[in-house]
Amino acid sequence: MWHLIPETKFKDIWNHDFTIPIPALDIVIFTIYRWEVCVVLLKRDDWQCNTVYALPWWIVTSWFSLEENFDSILERKTWITWVYKEQIYTFWDPKRDNRWHTLSIVYLALIWVDRFLNQVDFTKVEIVKYSDIDNIKLWFDHLDIIKYTKQRLRWKMEYTNIAKDILKEEFRISQLQEVYEIVLWKKFDKRNFQKKIFKLNMIKETWNIDKTTNRPAKLYSFVDKNVKIYEVL
Amino acid sequence: MWHLIPETKFKDIWNHDFTIPIPALDIVIFTIYRWEVCVVLLKRDDWQCNTVYALPWWIVTSWFSLEENFDSILERKTWITWVYKEQIYTFWDPKRDNRWHTLSIVYLALIWVDRFLNQVDFTKVEIVKYSDIDNIKLWFDHLDIIKYTKQRLRWKMEYTNIAKDILKEEFRISQLQEVYEIVLWKKFDKRNFQKKIFKLNMIKETWNIDKTTNRPAKLYSFVDKNVKIYEVL
DNA sequence: GCAAAAGTGTTTGGTCTACACCCATGA
DNA sequence: TCATGGGTGTAGACCAAACACTTTTGC
Numbered sequence: 001m002w003h004l005i006p007e008t009k010f011k012d013i014w015n016h017d018f019t020i021p022i023p024a025l026d027i028v029i030f031t032i033y034r035w036e037v038c039v040v041l042l043k044r045d046d047w048q049c050n051t052v053y054a055l056p057w058w059i060v061t062s063w064f065s066l067e068e069n070f071d072s073i074l075e076r077k078t079w080i081t082w083v084y085k086e087q088i089y090t091f092w093d094p095k096r097d098n099r100w101h102t103l104s105i106v107y108l109a110l111i112w113v114d115r116f117l118n119q120v121d122f123t124k125v126e127i128v129k130y131s132d133i134d135n136i137k138l139w140f141d142h143l144d145i146i147k148y149t150k151q152r153l154r155w156k157m158e159y160t161n162i163a164k165d166i167l168k169e170e171f172r173i174s175q176l177q178e179v180y181e182i183v184l185w186k187k188f189d190k191r192n193f194q195k196k197i198f199k200l201n202m203i204k205e206t207w208n209i210d211k212t213t214n215r216p217a218k219l220y221s222f223v224d225k226n227v228k229i230y231e232v233l
Numbered sequence: 234m235w236h237l238i239p240e241t242k243f244k245d246i247w248n249h250d251f252t253i254p255i256p257a258l259d260i261v262i263f264t265i266y267r268w269e270v271c272v273v274l275l276k277r278d279d280w281q282c283n284t285v286y287a288l289p290w291w292i293v294t295s296w297f298s299l300e301e302n303f304d305s306i307l308e309r310k311t312w313i314t315w316v317y318k319e320q321i322y323t324f325w326d327p328k329r330d331n332r333w334h335t336l337s338i339v340y341l342a343l344i345w346v347d348r349f350l351n352q353v354d355f356t357k358v359e360i361v362k363y364s365d366i367d368n369i370k371l372w373f374d375h376l377d378i379i380k381y382t383k384q385r386l387r388w389k390m391e392y393t394n395i396a397k398d399i400l401k402e403e404f405r406i407s408q409l410q411e412v413y414e415i416v417l418w419k420k421f422d423k424r425n426f427q428k429k430i431f432k433l434n435m436i437k438e439t440w441n442i443d444k445t446t447n448r449p450a451k452l453y454s455f456v457d458k459n460v461k462i463y464e465v466l
Numbered sequence: 467g468c469a470a471a472a473g474t475g476t477t478t479g480g481t482c483t484a485c486a487c488c489c490a491t492g493a
Numbered sequence: 494t495c496a497t498g499g500g501t502g503t504a505g506a507c508c509a510a511a512c513a514c515t516t517t518t519g520c
Contacts, residue, residue: 021295023256023325023336062254062334065326090323090338092256093298101295103256105323174498191501192483199481214497215490407471424474425510432508447470448517 021092021103025069026057026142028149029083029109030130031116032166032182037130037153038113039146040120041138042077053128054139055146060105070107079121083109084165084227086156088149096141104141108149110165157183158233161202161222170206170219173197184233200230254325254336258302259290259375261382262316262342263363264349265399265415270363270386271346272379273353274371275310286361287372288379293338303340312354316342317398317460319389321382329374337374341382343398390416391466394435394455403439403452406430417466433463 029040041053056077060069070085085107092103116127128136133146156162163179177193180186197203201223208219262273274286289310293302303318318340325336349360361369366379389395396412410426413419430436434456441452 018292019295020255020293022253059251060253060325060336062252062325062327065328066323066336087323090299090320092293092295094295095298103293172499189484190499191485194500196482211491213499214492215499217499405472422511423472424512427473429509444518446472447519448472450472 019101021094021101023060024057024102024104025060025066025073026055026104026106026145027070027074027077027085027109028055028088028106028146029074029078029080029111029116030150030153030166031111031113031127032179033113033116033127035178035182037150037183038127039130039133040078040116040125041128042124043126050137052137052139053126053142055142056125057104059102066105070109074109078119078125080111080116080119083111084162085109086227088152091141091145104145106145106149108153110153110162112166112168114168154184156227159229159231160227161224161230161232162227164222165227170208170210170221172210172213172217173220174217176203176220180232196232200232202230202232252334254327254334256293257290257335257337258293258299258306259288259337259339259378260303260307260310260318260342261288261321261339261379262307262311262313262344262349263383263386263399264344264346264360265412266346266349266360268411268415270383270416271360272363272366273311273349273358274361275357276359283370285370285372286359286375288375289358290337292335299338307342311352311358313344313349313352316344317395318342319460321385324374324378337378339378339382341386343386343395345399345401347401387417389460392462392464393460394457394463394465395460397455398460403441403443403454405443405446405450406453407450409436409453413465429465433465435463435465 031038031040040056042056043051043053046052056073058069058073058076060066064072066087067085074080074083088106088108090103090105094101130146130150133143138146153162157180163176163183166179166183167175173194174190176197177188177190180193181188203220204223206219206221209216210219264271264273273289275289276284276286279285289306291302291306291310293299297305299320300318307313307316321339321341323336323338327334363379363383366376371379386395390413396409396416399412399416400408406427407423409430410421410423413426414421436453437456439452439454442449443452
């Protein structure tokens with residue numbers, strides 16, 4: 001299908017030939033599933049019938065803003081409708097060429113796994129453990145893109161309340177601690193973790209109780225609906 | 234001259250019309266001049282003979298990587314040849330339209346003011362105090378871009394050794410403190426500042442002495458040539 | 467000798483870390 | 494009654510902030 005997108009040639013102001021890369025938007029969707037960070041990928045077979053995984057992506061249309069392009073690509077490719085999104089980086093290097101002259105604007109997306117499981121169309125996507133991505137075949141430079149984005153997720157976890165976008169609305173403190181331990185790959189002391197989080201005023205009690213474990217636990221929610229800087233660690 | 238760059242139309246895979254924004258690269262060059270953060274801008278007159286300032290920018294060509302495009306634009310527009318550079322963000326929104334359908338990939342550049350003054354071609358550019366940019370007329374959304382980039386510079390100063398790229402090779406501690414005070418707009422205690430910086434092992438003594446002030450001062454240099462994370466503040 | 471910037475320590479309060487036992491519930 | 498995860502406090506080490514006087518040089 002790609003032959004429909006020709007390489008784009010212009011004349012520059014000195015009347016020389018001039019070609020531009022075509023802007024595309026790539027989405028790295030992370031969630032936490034079975035105590036691991038996972039990434040959402042599309043699967044297809046290449047010309048030799050090897051399975052190749054790729055990030056959801058598409059060409060940016062100038063009819064819409066980048067965020068609107070993101071929403072449209074996300075929904076068309078995965079059926080997921082609403083997630084936390086953040087622009088990460090824009091890559092272009094002809095030497096890594098690369099998907100037919102596409103410049104890739106990479107977005108990070110986070111989603112709570114239960115919402116993901118309800119919304120996603122599993123005939124279109126697969127969920128892959130981050131720890132397994134070195135063992136699968138990824139489309140062009142998508143492996144680098146995923147690793148870079150994972151690093152950015154780590155940083156964001158350390159100094160913002162971004163954990164809220166990977167958790168449900170109300171949660172036990174131990175679940176929050178679990179998110180930090182999984183993403184940062186590091187254990188925390190239960191008491192020290194609670195003291196730190198409370199001192200930041202990042203979360204508040206909801207006065208609801210979760211009775212699904214042996215001993216019932218208090219439920220908390222985030223104070224701030226938006227991503228905000230908190231010196232977490 | 235811009236009529237030579239037509240709006241780019243394609244057919245998508247369903248044979249619908251489809252247009253893309255054209256990738257361009259904008260450079261926000263900061264330096265510190267006369268105890269203020271300053272930004273380097275191009276000046277031109279608009280159709281009503283008002284002075285309009287703009288960031289150095291140009292269309293990205295697919296012949297080169299983004300960094301190579303950066304170098305080429307920087308040199309052609311300002312005659313500056315080598316600076317610290319870092320990609321900041323990619324903006325596209327047709328509602329803020331905007332420079333004839335250009336998607337802007339924004340880069341931050343930093344340069345030590347004396348190198349800037351030696352290299353730059355002042356027939357092409359002007360240096361404007363950051364505190365004055367609300368009082369000048371800027372090209373389309375360049376005001377927002379400059380403010381966003383300045384914010385990112387602040388953050389980088391707080392947790393990396395990026396100050397090295399705005400200072401000369403060897404410097405007095407008081408000059409380093411000055412850079413922090415100017416960019417972060419905040420005063421520090423001399424003794425506490427020194428203790429903090431030394432504890433980080435971010436800088437080292439050069440055993441040279443600067444005799445240009447009343448009492449001579451030791452000169453220091455950065456340990457690391459590359460930008461590296463240091464929890465400065 | 468005076469103006470200007472350099473250089474230098476201590477005290478105090480706060481924050482971080484390490485660490486272990488009892489509790490409430492369901493099976 | 495036992496297994497599971499929830500809930501809680503203290504002591505010591507380390508770090509951060511506040512604070513002022515003496516030194517070296519040029520003029």
